[in-house]
Amino acid sequence: MIKLYNTATKSLAPFKPIHPKRVSIYSCGPTVYDRQHIGNLRKSLFDDLLKRTLSIHGYTVYSVTNITDVGHLVSDEDTGEDKLEKGAKRENLTALEVAQKYTQLWQEDLHKLNIIPSDHYPKATDYIKEQINLIKRLERKGYTYIISDGVYFDTTKFPEYADFAHLKLEDQEGGARVDIGDKKSPSDFALWKFSPQDEQRQMEWNSPWGIGFPGWHSECVVMADSLLHAPFDIHTGGKDHIAIHHTNEIAQFKADTGKPMANYWLHSYFLTIDEAKMSKSAGTFITLDDIITQGYSPLDLRLLVLMAHYRSDIDFSWDSLQQAKQSRQRILTFINRIQNLPHHKRNLNIQKLIRNTYTSFRRALFNDLDSPQAVAQIFEFIRTINSAIDNGEPIPRRHIIKLFQRFERILALDILEKKESQEIPVDIVELFNQRNQARADKNFAKADDLREELYNKGYTIKDTSDKSTLSPNSD
Ligand code: AMP
Ligand code: ZN
Numbered sequence: 001m002i003k004l005y006n007t008a009t010k011s012l013a014p015f016k017p018i019h020p021k022r023v024s025i026y027s028c029g030p031t032v033y034d035r036q037h038i039g040n041l042r043k044s045l046f047d048d049l050l051k052r053t054l055s056i057h058g059y060t061v062y063s064v065t066n067i068t069d070v071g072h073l074v075s076d077e078d079t080g081e082d083k084l085e086k087g088a089k090r091e092n093l094t095a096l097e098v099a100q101k102y103t104q105l106w107q108e109d110l111h112k113l114n115i116i117p118s119d120h121y122p123k124a125t126d127y128i129k130e131q132i133n134l135i136k137r138l139e140r141k142g143y144t145y146i147i148s149d150g151v152y153f154d155t156t157k158f159p160e161y162a163d164f165a166h167l168k169l170e171d172q173e174g175g176a177r178v179d180i181g182d183k184k185s186p187s188d189f190a191l192w193k194f195s196p197q198d199e200q201r202q203m204e205w206n207s208p209w210g211i212g213f214p215g216w217h218s219e220c221v222v223m224a225d226s227l228l229h230a231p232f233d234i235h236t237g238g239k240d241h242i243a244i245h246h247t248n249e250i251a252q253f254k255a256d257t258g259k260p261m262a263n264y265w266l267h268s269y270f271l272t273i274d275e276a277k278m279s280k281s282a283g284t285f286i287t288l289d290d291i292i293t294q295g296y297s298p299l300d301l302r303l304l305v306l307m308a309h310y311r312s313d314i315d316f317s318w319d320s321l322q323q324a325k326q327s328r329q330r331i332l333t334f335i336n337r338i339q340n341l342p343h344h345k346r347n348l349n350i351q352k353l354i355r356n357t358y359t360s361f362r363r364a365l366f367n368d369l370d371s372p373q374a375v376a377q378i379f380e381f382i383r384t385i386n387s388a389i390d391n392g393e394p395i396p397r398r399h400i401i402k403l404f405q406r407f408e409r410i411l412a413l414d415i416l417e418k419k420e421s422q423e424i425p426v427d428i429v430e431l432f433n434q435r436n437q438a439r440a441d442k443n444f445a446k447a448d449d450l451r452e453e454l455y456n457k458g459y460t461i462k463d464t465s466d467k468s469t470l471s472p473n474s475d
Helices: 038-057 083-091 095-112 124-140 169-173 216-228 239-257 288-293 298-306 318-339 348-366 371-390 397-411 426-440 444-456
Strands: 003-006 011-014 022-027 060-065 144-147 150-153 189-194 212-214 232-238 262-268 271-273 314-316 459-463 468-472
Touching: 003 262, 022 038, 022 216, 038 060, 038 095, 038 232, 038 262, 038 271, 038 288, 038 298, 038 348, 038 397, 060 216, 083 095, 095 288, 124 144, 124 150, 124 189, 124 212, 124 216, 124 239, 150 239, 189 216, 189 239, 212 216, 216 232, 216 239, 232 239, 239 262, 288 298, 288 468, 298 314, 298 318, 298 371, 298 397, 314 318, 318 371, 318 397, 348 371, 348 397, 371 397, 426 444, 426 459, 426 468, 444 459
Parallel strands: 022 060, 022 232, 232 262, 271 314
Antiparallel strands: 003 011, 144 150, 150 189, 189 212, 459 468
């Protein structure tokens, strides 16, 4: 039995899927207007942990992760610029090209992190008709009103609106608050936004209400329902989705159908830097490429994330990544040591320890995906076996390798198979850092020499206005 913390009931409860053997999951995916940072990737790693845990329990997992390629405004409250249009202006590309570029880069990141792909990656722009139909139904049922900039959901018509996130709507009404324009209540949200009169948007569609584009919160409702037939089992998101995005999804689906959208709502916490959420403007936006460029494997980040519970924030630092790297190295060294031992069939104590360790490992994961506890079991095991080897005990090598094969179904740290290393050697990282310094000192001649030296050693530097990245030569 697996226990999961359900945000909807605010409690840890046994997980019971709708179908006894299959689990359906919908995960809110990225808005593809820029690189995903390692905070966003933490969310994807959480989804991966959830799916892998369900599959070692014996469930078949069917999962959908959406791609938001339109209509997500800079603020969750439906104000500000559209992120995609903004990205297009910044890069001199079309909004569609921006979306394609960053979708692809994100998927490459997922691959490098050994994240199991979802069965579907639907795009919001492919579901415009369904979103318009949803809004039409909500309109017919009396849940909407129209103001100068769009069609809005009237949250006062949906009495359960505040329940999911335990919102205190009275607090939003009074006191210091943001300008709500012509909206009737602060919590009302846009279902359809009109294109500005004086501006031709790249992404806009005809609708019964006028030319415009959908608000962010409708896309997940229609995509999840189209692909999973709500109510489905589990809906995931980052914890920032609880109060607005998921609250608004729930309101639309229930207002439309009278049914809940999903049975379990799971939310992963943040990856922060200096206790603050990662942000580009504060210069704390770290990508997977930055990590690789500094000589780490993406799998070091994977282990760092697994070593924290998904319901606690991870305060990222390069030191903590270094520790994760050492921890992964310890596992690799151990496996290497084991692989070089002769196999002894019998050592009842160790055989028992193997069974108990795997039981504790699973038990930890089945207890609300307690991955730090599960990983702790592995290091405890390594310590015990290392001393057994030191004491000259017979080692059932094959049983131990089999145990680690089982661990790998969750860890996916490439500890057993030799893949081509993604790590950049230390001397290359050192040259790269010297080159960054030369650039910062405006010593461009030296910077160019170092770039050439790196190229001759097999690495290409790419410069953008705010930073440089390093990757193996593509030719
Ligand atoms: P976005 O592209 O902004 O829609 O975010 C994609 C996913 O990443 C969402 O599920 C967010 O909740 C999650 N997310 C955003 N920032 C962070 C962060 N710093 N740490 C963890 N998850 C995050
Ligand atoms: Zn969503």
